[in-house]
Amino acid sequence: MDRNFQRAFSLVLKHEGGWADNPADPGGPTMKGVTLATFRRYVKPAATKDDLRKITDAQLATVYRRHYWDVVGGAELPDGVDYAVFDFAVNSGPNRAAKYLQGVVCVRQDGKIGPATLTAxxxxxxxxxxxxxxxxxxxxxxRAKDKKGKLLWPTFGKGWEPRVKSVRSVALEMAARPSAPEPSPKPVESVPVPAPPPAPVSPSIIIEQPAVDWFAWLLSRIRR
Structure with missing residues (x-):
């Protein structure tokens, strides 16, 4: 999940350490997990080893997100799986990490994490x-070997084994945590509806009657 990038990024940096330029390392000169070739690709095309050694935190985050996290679909993988694949990608290349994940979930191993891989x-x-x-x-x-066919495990195994052990432990913890609940929709406030204005009343037509003189009427009756 994308919310895990910052944590996964911090965890990977703890394993990557600082500057390394071991002739036996097929990645070549590396600073905090970023090889010179990768630095040239995403940050500075003509970078030197000295430029790489001075890589900034912002440059590091850019390289890790674009070259590793985004390539292996970290934002769409389940919690824990995202970190395990991401660390594998940083250590051994995103294409290899993607293929190994595809092998685990039994889909075609083309090195590209798409809908089929995510669904599986x-x-x-x-x-x-x-x-x-x-x-x-x-x-x-x-069983990994250098360019001369020599096994790398005797040289790097003491660092690789505890790294994978730590990744497994943290990834399992991330996978076991409850998913964040969906935010409840905010209640819609009821807005009082104003009463409609009273319908206009048609004015009554009043026909005025002439006033009756009751005294004159009574006198006429007596005279009869």
Missing amino acids: TRAMMHATVINRLCDDRLAFMK
Whole structure:
């Protein structure tokens, strides 16, 4: 979920550390998990190693979101699964992370997380997805080799193994937390409707009668 990006970003940085330029590392010069090639792609095309070492927090966030989080569909993956796939992407490349997730949820492994992958992922128990993904990730790490065909695990295994263990633990915790409740709709205030104005009353037509002189009438009766 997209609300998890900041937390996932902070957690990944704890594992990535600072500057590294180990000849055995296939990624080459790296600063806080960002390789020189990636830095040149998203921040500064002609960047030097020195430029990479001075990468700012804002530049870091830009690279992590665009090159990793967005590419693996972090905003649309379930809680916990998003972090597990994201960390895998940072460590071993977004294409590989996507393919391994697709292998876990049994869809075509094209390295592109689309509707089919998302539907299959959401349909499985999230804890199962996380555990299988972490298991497969460790298995890949143990057989990964450098350009000369030498296994990388003896050199990097002491850092990789606890990293995957930590990712598994935190991802499972994220998957187990209750989903945020949907906000209740605000009650619609009843607005008093003004009473309609009274209908106009047609004026009554009054026909005036001549006044009766009762004394004259009575006198005429007596004379009769």
